[in-house]
Amino acid sequence: MPEPDSKSVPEVLNELWVLTRDYARQETIDPLKGVGRYLLYGTLGALLLGVGVILLMLAGLRALQTETGDALDGNLSWLPYLIVLAVAGLLVAWALSRISRKSKT
Numbered sequence: 001m002p003e004p005d006s007k008s009v010p011e012v013l014n015e016l017w018v019l020t021r022d023y024a025r026q027e028t029i030d031p032l033k034g035v036g037r038y039l040l041y042g043t044l045g046a047l048l049l050g051v052g053v054i055l056l057m058l059a060g061l062r063a064l065q066t067e068t069g070d071a072l073d074g075n076l077s078w079l080p081y082l083i084v085l086a087v088a089g090l091l092v093a094w095a096l097s098r099i100s101r102k103s104k105t
Contacts, residue, residue, distance in 0.1 A: 053091065057084050 007015075064072065064080035072079050 053088075057088055060084050060087065 061080055061084045064083060068080075
């Protein structure tokens, strides 16, 4: 019966160290890179979406101020601001209603 190749203790410890290091890298560092990329794109998307909504709100305010003629001048000059604020509040309420703790899928 042939004897199996026996390795010295330092060789076994070195192989164990390499195996442990590679496993730790595979299970921690590589997934964290993926999460970082996900967070980066999510943050950039949210920032761009926020800027876009703000610009749309300003465009709506400007349209209410200029395109309504004399209807919202004088004592009613505050009304376009209130309308845009209400629309923004509705958008915030809608966004918050879409947030849930449990996944619906």
